[in-house]
Amino acid sequence: MTDVLNVRGVTKSYGGHPALKGVELKVKPGSCFGLLGPNGAGKSTLMKLLTGIIDADQGVIELFGLNIRKELPAIHRLIGYVPQDITLYEKLSGRQNLTFFGQMHGIRGSELKKRIAHVLEAVGLTERAGDEIASYSGGMKRRINIAAALLHQPKLVIMDEPTVGIDPQSRNHIFEMIRKLQREGVTILYSTHYMEEVEALCDEVAIIDHGQIVSQGGLRELLELHAVKAVYAEAAGVSEPPVVEGVVRATQEGSGWVLECDHPLKVMSELSAQWADDGVIVKALELMQPTLDSVFLKLTGTTLRD
Numbered sequence: 001m002t003d004v005l006n007v008r009g010v011t012k013s014y015g016g017h018p019a020l021k022g023v024e025l026k027v028k029p030g031s032c033f034g035l036l037g038p039n040g041a042g043k044s045t046l047m048k049l050l051t052g053i054i055d056a057d058q059g060v061i062e063l064f065g066l067n068i069r070k071e072l073p074a075i076h077r078l079i080g081y082v083p084q085d086i087t088l089y090e091k092l093s094g095r096q097n098l099t100f101f102g103q104m105h106g107i108r109g110s111e112l113k114k115r116i117a118h119v120l121e122a123v124g125l126t127e128r129a130g131d132e133i134a135s136y137s138g139g140m141k142r143r144i145n146i147a148a149a150l151l152h153q154p155k156l157v158i159m160d161e162p163t164v165g166i167d168p169q170s171r172n173h174i175f176e177m178i179r180k181l182q183r184e185g186v187t188i189l190y191s192t193h194y195m196e197e198v199e200a201l202c203d204e205v206a207i208i209d210h211g212q213i214v215s216q217g218g219l220r221e222l223l224e225l226h227a228v229k230a231v232y233a234e235a236a237g238v239s240e241p242p243v244v245e246g247v248v249r250a251t252q253e254g255s256g257w258v259l260e261c262d263h264p265l266k267v268m269s270e271l272s273a274q275w276a277d278d279g280v281i282v283k284a285l286e287l288m289q290p291t292l293d294s295v296f297l298k299l300t301g302t303t304l305r306d
Contacts, residue, residue, distance in 0.1 A: 002065045004029050004156050004187045005050070010059030012045055012211075019045040021211040023059070027204075032178060032188040034202035036195070036292075038300055042211040043191045044084055047160040050189070051081045063156065077105075080149035084160040086141050087148075088133045094120070094144050095129040098151060105152040112151075119147035122180075124173055139170025146174065156187045163197065175200060195292045205292070209300040219292065226298055227290030231259045231267050236281040244271050256284060264288075 005027035012020040020042045027033045037043050048054045049061060052072045061068040063075045088097050095116060102112045120126045123143035133141060142162060149157060159178075163171045178188055178201055190201060198205055199219065206216040215222060233242055234256025241250035241257050244267050249260045261267045264287055275282055 002029075003027060003062075004031075004064060005033075005189065006060075006062040007046075007050075008060045010046075010049065010056045010061060012042075012049060012054070012057050019211050020049075020056075023208075023211070023213055025206055025213060025216070027187060027189060029187055030182065030185055031203045032182050032190060032201050034198035034205040035189065035191040035208060036193065036198050036205055036296065037191075037208035038193055041208045041300075043193075043208060044160055045211075046208070047081075047083075047158055047189075047191055050158055051079065052076070077152065078155045080152065080154035080157045082146050082149045082157065082159040082162050084162075084164065086145055088141060088145060090134040091132060093130050093132055094125055094136070094147075097133060097144065098129075098148060101148040102151045107151065115151050115153075119150050122150065122177060123147045137167070137170075139166035142166050143170060143173065146177065150181075154186070156189065157181060158189045158191075160191045161193070162190075163192070163194070195296055199292050207296060207299050214299045215295075222295055223290045223292065226295040228260055228294045228298065229262060229264050229290070230288040231261065231264045231271070232284055232286050232288050233257050233259055233271055234282075234284040235275055236283060238280060242271055242274070244274065246270075258288065 003026045005025065007023055007025035010020055010023040011018065023046060035043055035046070049056050050063070052068055052075065064078055066075050068075055089100070092100070098116045098119065099112065102115060107115060120129050123146060125140060125144055125147070128136070128140065133144070136144065146162060163174060178190070182188060192198060202219065204216070204218055205222055206213050208214065215226060217225070232253070242259065244259065246261045246263055246267050247259045248262070251258045259267060268285055268287070272285060
């Protein structure tokens with residue numbers, strides 16, 4: 001089965017500053033693929049390369065087996081792009097914006113009206129379609145932006161941080177749209193720095209940092225490979241970190257301690273026996289659930305990004 005996306009050895013620099021360094025990436029048909037990275041990691045540059053907005057310095061990009069350098073018009077018919085910045089005409093209505101974008105794709109007449117009605121219903125904006133974009137909330141603008149990307153019925157939808165600055169209701173609606181598109185066989189490439197969004201939506205994940213893919217795979221696979229194993233322990237009167245063989249690091253969290261270790265069940269068993277012998281009243285002793293957040297910080301570090 002042909003990959004929807006195949007990126008091999010892609011590099012891109014701006015003024016001598018490397019934004020992407022030999023990126024390798026594959027996306028399977030029908031998946032929701034998360035591209036996760038801190039600000040400035042190269043996510044938006046990669047999105048623009050995949051849509052042909054800018055050209056790579058080196059490397060190969062293929063979508064649906066088509067080379068982006070040679071067959072960009074054919075690729076544009078197959079992909080929809082939701083940019084990070086809102087790309088709408090504020091003085092036009094939602095319907096007028098969609099009419100313009102539909103005509104840009106060569107859709108006309110009754111077919112265009114039918115598709116506009118369909119995407120307006122999909123994004124929950126049928127009742128506001130005649131209002132100026134300037135009157136829309138941030139979440140509504142995001143949703144109509146997505147509607148514009150769906151008019152030509154793409155097989156791949158590329159979303160660059162589509163939920164930035166929106167209300168929870170709009171975010172939830174976008175999530176449901178994505179799940180519905182995926183059920184219909186559409187592939188989603190979802191770029192974000194929100195870990196919880198990737199956990200909620202994505203089958204596979206690639207983490208990008210400093211212009212390179214630092215890890216890629218299924219969500220469970222990444223958690224098993226990179227997540228920190230730990231035990232949370234809390235007991236009455238215990239103000240110092242418990243001393244248990246196998247604990248790599250102990251970090252205070254609230255009234256208890258997070259004990260990082262390679263064998264958490266063994267640590268729990270030994271600490272339980274130790275506290276029982278000492279007559280300590282245990283308040284909490286539990287395995288900590290591995291999170292994508294811990295994987296992300298482990299792979300990209302904790303240094304603040306601009």
